Each structure stands twice: as structure tokens, then as C-alpha cells.
Amino acid sequence: MAKILVVDDDSTFCLMLKTFLVRNGHKVTEAFSFDDARQAIQATTFDVVLTDFRLPEKSGMDVLAEAKRKNRDTIVIVMTGYGDIRMAVKAIKQGAYDYVTKPVNPEEILATINNALPVSVGKTPETDTDAFTFIEGKSRYSQEVMRYINIVAPTNLSVIIQGDSGTGKEFVARQIHRASKRNSKPFVAIDCGALPRELAASEFFGHIKGSFTGAIADKIGQFEVANGGTLFLDEIGNLPYDVQVNLLRAIQERKIKRIGSSKEIPVDVRIIVATNEDLLEMVNRGTFREDLYHRLNEFTIRVAPLAERKDDLMVYAQWFLNNANREMGKNIHDFTPEAIDAMLQYSWPGNLRELKNAIRRAVLLEQSSSITVESLPTEIVSPSQKSSSTKTDNLKNTKEKAEQELIIATLEKVKYNKTKAAKLLNIDRKTLYNKLKQYGIDTD
Numbered sequence: 001m002a003k004i005l006v007v008d009d010d011s012t013f014c015l016m017l018k019t020f021l022v023r024n025g026h027k028v029t030e031a032f033s034f035d036d037a038r039q040a041i042q043a044t045t046f047d048v049v050l051t052d053f054r055l056p057e058k059s060g061m062d063v064l065a066e067a068k069r070k071n072r073d074t075i076v077i078v079m080t081g082y083g084d085i086r087m088a089v090k091a092i093k094q095g096a097y098d099y100v101t102k103p104v105n106p107e108e109i110l111a112t113i114n115n116a117l118p119v120s121v122g123k124t125p126e127t128d129t130d131a132f133t134f135i136e137g138k139s140r141y142s143q144e145v146m147r148y149i150n151i152v153a154p155t156n157l158s159v160i161i162q163g164d165s166g167t168g169k170e171f172v173a174r175q176i177h178r179a180s181k182r183n184s185k186p187f188v189a190i191d192c193g194a195l196p197r198e199l200a201a202s203e204f205f206g207h208i209k210g211s212f213t214g215a216i217a218d219k220i221g222q223f224e225v226a227n228g229g230t231l232f233l234d235e236i237g238n239l240p241y242d243v244q245v246n247l248l249r250a251i252q253e254r255k256i257k258r259i260g261s262s263k264e265i266p267v268d269v270r271i272i273v274a275t276n277e278d279l280l281e282m283v284n285r286g287t288f289r290e291d292l293y294h295r296l297n298e299f300t301i302r303v304a305p306l307a308e309r310k311d312d313l314m315v316y317a318q319w320f321l322n323n324a325n326r327e328m329g330k331n332i333h334d335f336t337p338e339a340i341d342a343m344l345q346y347s348w349p350g351n352l353r354e355l356k357n358a359i360r361r362a363v364l365l366e367q368s369s370s371i372t373v374e375s376l377p378t379e380i381v382s383p384s385q386k387s388s389s390t391k392t393d394n395l396k397n398t399k400e401k402a403e404q405e406l407i408i409a410t411l412e413k414v415k416y417n418k419t420k421a422a423k424l425l426n427i428d429r430k431t432l433y434n435k436l437k438q439y440g441i442d443t444d
């Protein structure tokens with residue numbers, strides 16, 4: 001039984017979800033606004049918070065921040081419309097466990113919660129369950145990543161894994177650990193993005209009772225938990241600057257001191273970090289320590305966005321389909337040619353995570369033995385395909401659609417940096433702004 005908070009201003013939806021989750025053995029509290037949610041979070045520690053992305057006045061991001069401030073192990077799942085998928089990706093970068101798309105299917109939510117629960121966010125001793133089975137893509141990029149994993153795994157080198165959200169960085173880290181001599185020892189993941197500055201040092205190194213307000217008992221830090229194994233620091237770019245120096249010292253000296261203690265404890269930990277930012281650029285901007293960067297940068301692996309390795313798409317799609325079948329007791333064999341076509345055309349800004357979610361949703365909705373275009377999220381059925389049969393097409397709106405698609409694709413490519421996008425599109429920034437307005441493209 002998990003303690004779950006459901007946050008949505010639609011009270012009928014809340015009631016429906018509550019009834020369903022209670023029937024499945026959970027204890028559920030509802031909140032219809034951010035203020036209700038905040039009060040509930042302050043009063044109780046929830047295992048799971050399920051929040052709508054759009055709330056009156058506030059957003060799911062605020063609920064996420066509130067829940068993580070109270071207890072960073074709370075699993076936050078964001079419910080979002082497909083139009084907000086980029087925001088959902090942002091929420092994940094800030095510590096949300098996953099998102100589900102609206103219209104929400106209760107079975108899907110339950111499956112997401114069940115997946116999340118045994119994996120108490122972050123610190124998971126490595127287990128060889130299906131949830132972490134590493135699937136090899138067949139694209140040139142994936143083959144290269146595989147080669148790098150095999151080269152670096154047996155060494156003790158620190159590794160930086162660079163790639164957009166949802167590309168599979170944590171999976172690469174787990175695979176390195178699994179293929180290393182450390183694989184019988186723990187793999188410990190810390191999400192630096194969800195780590196409040198004041199708790200970061202204590203999370204890494206532990207503390208002794210009474211060393212600061214709130215230190216009500218001795219606490220062992222993650223360096224000690226990971227001893228002999230691998231420490232995976234996700235979103236390393238979000239680590240507060242002053243904590244970076246402590247981290248560097250621990251890595252270099254291979255010893256730590258619990259906060260409030262003078263006793264040095266030797267630790268043997270291999271460090272793997274992940275980032276979706278350009279750390280070197282952060283070094284140049286002065287937000288990431290250069291000495292730490294060089295210490296970590298013994299080996300770098302770049303994981304390409306799914307859009308750049310379309311050869312992998314169906315390998316993963318079939319794997320996620322098989323898993324979803326098993327999870328939901330269904331037996332859908334494959335995808336129709338139109339569905340494959342639509343998936344290949346789509347840009348997948350949320351990468352493998354988005355693909356997995358789209359397929360789980362499709363498996364729930366699909367009534368036939370193959371996934372059809374109709375059960376895929378509408379976003380995925382590309383605008384040009386959807387409109388190809390409409391008689392109202394004319395040269396002007398065909399041209400506009402193509403222009404709009406090109407702008408979106410370019411923005412995604414340059415991670416929404418408008419200066420770079422304008423340059424690539426060979427237009428000035430002002431023209432780009434006008435076009436964004438004209439097509440209602442939201443870039444915040």
C-alpha cells in the first residue's frame with residue numbers, strides 16, 4: 001500500500017482516480033489546487049504524488065518542488081496533455097519520476113506507480129530485473145556507445161555521459177556497472193537536480209547526530225553506501241558550486257568524513273555522471289568547477305537523441321511493446337505499416353522515455369492485434385500526414401506547414417536556442433520571433 005496524493009482541479013477526475021487507486025489497495029488523498037496540495041504535503045509524507053501539469057494559477061512544477069522539498073524520495077508523476085510534453089520533460093529533469101499523458105487511463109497510472117514503487121527514487125541497489133534490462137540499438141550511434149561501454153567498464157575511469165533527457169543515460173551507466181568488476185557491489189544513483197543545496201553534502205557524506213539542526217540521528221552517506229561499487233550522479237550540472245569542491249576532494253582523496261565527525265573513512269567508489277548540458281560551456285561560464293570537470297572527464301560517452309538514430313526506433317518500440325503486453329496482460333504482436341511510418345516521422349523530443357510512454361498508452365487503447373495509428377498519441381501522427389488527405393490543402397498552407405515543421409525541428413535540434421535556430425534557418429532573430437508568434441510555437 002502506498003500513500004498517494006492526487007492533485008487536479010477537476011474534482012470528478014480526482015474522485016474517479018481515487019476510487020480506482022483505493023480499490024487497488026492504496027491510500028489516497030485528493031487536492032484540488034496547489035494550496036490544498038501544499039497543505040497536504042506539509043501534513044503527510046507521501047510515497048507518490050500524482051499531479052496535473054496545469055493547475056489554476058500554479059503548475060505541476062510547483063507541486064513537484066513542494067513535494068521534493070518535503071521528501072526527496074517522494075515519487076512525483078506528472079499528468080500532462082500532449083501539448084505540454086516539453087514541460088513534462090522539464091519536470092523530469094527537475095526530479096519527477098515520469099509523466100503520463102492525458103486523457104489519463106487509470107490502468108496506465110497504476111502501472112507507472114507500480115513500476116516506480118520498488119525503485120525508491122535514486123538510491124537503488126542494482127537488481128537484474130526486467131526494468132533495467134539494457135537493450136542494444138542497431139544504429140551506428142548505439143553500436144558505438146556499446147563499444148565504449150565495453151572499453152570503459154573494466155577500468156576505474158570516471159565517465160561523463162552526455163545526452164538529452166530520456167535518451168538512456170542512466171541505462172548506459174547501469175550497463176557500465178554491470179559489465180564491471182564492481183557488479184556484485186551497489187549501484188547507487190543520486191539525482192543532483194532534486195538535491196536541495198543544504199542537504200547535498202549530508203546526502204553524499206552522511207552526518208552524525210546533532211551536527212546541524214535536523215540531524216536527529218546518524219546518517220550514512222551515499223559514498224559509503226556505494227563503497228566497492230558505482231556512484232551515479234545524474235544531472236551533475238545542477239550540483240551547487242560549493243558542493244562541487246567537496247565532491248572533488250572526496251574523489252581525489254578517496255576518503256570522506258561524515259558531517260560533524262573528524263574520522264576519515266576510506267571509500268572505493270567509481271564515479272559516473274550524466275548531464276544534458278554542455279559541461280565545458282558551464283566551465284567557461286563559471287558555473288561548473290574546471291578542476292572537477294577535468295577529474296570527471298576521463299572518458300565521455302555521448303548518447304544521441306532518438307531523432308538522430310531512427311534505425312533504433314523499432315528495436316526499442318518492439319521491446320517496449322513486449323513489456324507493456326506483459327504488464328497489462330495483452331497480446332499485441334506488432335505495429336501497422338502506417339503506425340511505423342508515423343513513428344519514424346516524429347521527432348521524439350522526450351526520446352526513449354516518450355517512446356515507452358506512447359507505446360504503453362497505445363497498448364492500453366488498442367483493440368486489434370497490431371498497434372494502429374489511431375492508438376498512438378495525436379502528436380505523433382505528423383501534421384503533414386494528417387493533412388495529406390484533406391481537400392482544403394493549397395500551396396500556401398502546404399508551404400506554411402512545411403515551414404512550421406522545419407522551425408520546430410530546428411528548435412529541437414539546437415535545444416531551443418533561438419539565436420542558433422535563426423542562424424541555421426538563415427533568418428534574423430526578429431523574423432524567427434514573428435514566425436513563432438504566427439504559428440503559435442511556444443518556446444519557453
Ligand SMILES: Nc1ncnc2c1ncn2[C@@H]1O[C@H](COP(=O)(O)OP(=O)(O)OP(=O)(O)O)[C@@H](O)[C@H]1O
Binds near residue numbers: 092172274
Ligand atoms: N538501452 C536501453 N534499453 C532498454 N530501455 C531503455 C534503454 N535506454 C533507455 N531505456 C528506457 O528509456 C527510459 C529513459 O532512460 P534513462 O532514464 O536512462 O534516460 P536518461 O537519459 O537518464 O533520462 P534523464 O536525463 O531524464 O534522467 C528508461 O526508463 C527505459 O525504459
